[in-house]
Amino acid sequence: MGHMRSTGARVSAAVRELGFGRCLALVVVVGLGARVAYDLVIGVDLVDGFDAVWYQLQAGTISTGLGYIDPVAFYERFEGVPTAQFPPLWPALLAAARLLGLDDRTDYQLVGALLGATTVLLTGLLGRRVAGRAVGLVAALIVALGPMLIAADGSVMSESLYVALVTGVMLASYRALERSTPVRFAAVGVLLGAAALTRADALFLVPFLAVALAWRIPGRSVGRRLALGGALVASMLVVLAPWTAYSSSRMGGFVAVSSNSGSMLEGANCASTYGGSLLGAWDAECPRPRDLAVPELEWAAEARGIGLDYARREPSRLPAVAAARVLRLWGLWSPVEQARLESVETRDEHWQLVGWGYHIVVLALAVPGTVLLVRRRAELTPLLALVAAVVVTAIASYGSQRFALALHPVLAVCAAVAVLAAGRALCGGRSSPGTSAPASTGAAN
Secondary structure: OHHHHHHHHHHHHHHHHHOHHHHHHHHHHHHHHHHHHHHHHOHHHOOOOHHHHHHHHHHHHHHOOOOOEOHHHHHHHOOOOEOOOOOOHHHHHHHHHHHOOOOOHHHHHHHHHHHHHHHHHHHHHHHHHHHOHHHHHHHHHHHHOOHHHHHHHOOOOOHHHHHHHHHHHHHHHHHHHHOOOHHHHHHHHHHHHHHHOOOOOHHHHHHHHHHHHHHHOOOOOHHHHHHHHHHHHHHHHHHHHHHHHHHHHHHOOOOOOOOOHHHHHHHHOOHHHOOHHHOOOOOOOOOOOOOOOOOHHHHHHHHHHHHHHHHHHOHHHHHHHHHHHHHHHOOOOOHHHHHHHHOOOOOOHHHHHHHHHHHHHHHHHHHHHHHHHHHOOOOOHHHHHHHHHHHHHHHHOOOOOOHHHHHHHHHHHHHHHHHHHHHHHHOOOOOOOOOOOOOOOOOOO
């Protein structure tokens, strides 16, 4: 036990000597190296999924000046058909990479690796603000080595950018709570708008976060709370407005962010996903093949209607389906089958299983870590708002661990609290500087 104490003291002394910034930079480098290694060893042999192919092809049409057109229609029939199938920000970022000479899948995976490293950095800053420097460093390391996040960053899909943006939203939310000004609330809205332009899932987060942040403002009038919440929502709408106006005018109908809710609902609400091995999942066999002769918004509306009609016809199955969707989200339902289902999105099935095991350990640690944070009266409102939004997303769509990726930095922060508490207990209750959880949002600055 004495050896453990001396080891812990040496580690704490090294952290103090190097400083939080330098230690976090080292963890970011570890995270970047892990992602590059994955791309070169495992990612190089992966078969691109449909979404990844679409993003790469659309990056090509954007970078050559053709804009957001349907890649299938263009490359099969040489027609420039406008599309809003997916939100615009991720293919736009890949198009920017192409203009810089990064124009193949390995280059795009490098972009994902850099975004993953950014998520590691933001997780460290988030953990420091929630519970202190040591928690920030341990949380950043958990994210740096997280197999599912590493795989996502190498999949050439929008999760790389989305997770970084949502983690930034969490950090900005704590800043807004620390000093509640319209500018800080508007900054949260701007980041939420960017996240929604990456994945439409972020729209579910807007009401939860706006209400939660406004509610947690201390000593403010109802009018002030409404004004600050309104600043958040208004700034988010300002970010969305140009794309919404642009895509709606081209598509001949209203498009908030994207049009793919139709195929999503059709594939999530059918016989195979309301019973049997695919309960609560999404079945690629359910949506009808896309007919390019039918306008995209019309096709999406028909698909959305088919999915919703099926759900209305099976009300007795909805509780079981919703429960299965939530369990799949958390990785608590048929992990082997879930790994197979998610491997079609440019992921390695065996790596997904490794990631599942890692995730379960982090999830198990996050539970007592959350209890400790509650006992320490740490501010958890933004984190809980994100959890609620992600759960609602799964219930409204389908169960996939991809939807939970945005939660991984939050889970890492909570797990880090448990890890450090266990370490202190093993070391005889001695507390190292920088490991205590602050009682308020400003205590960890």
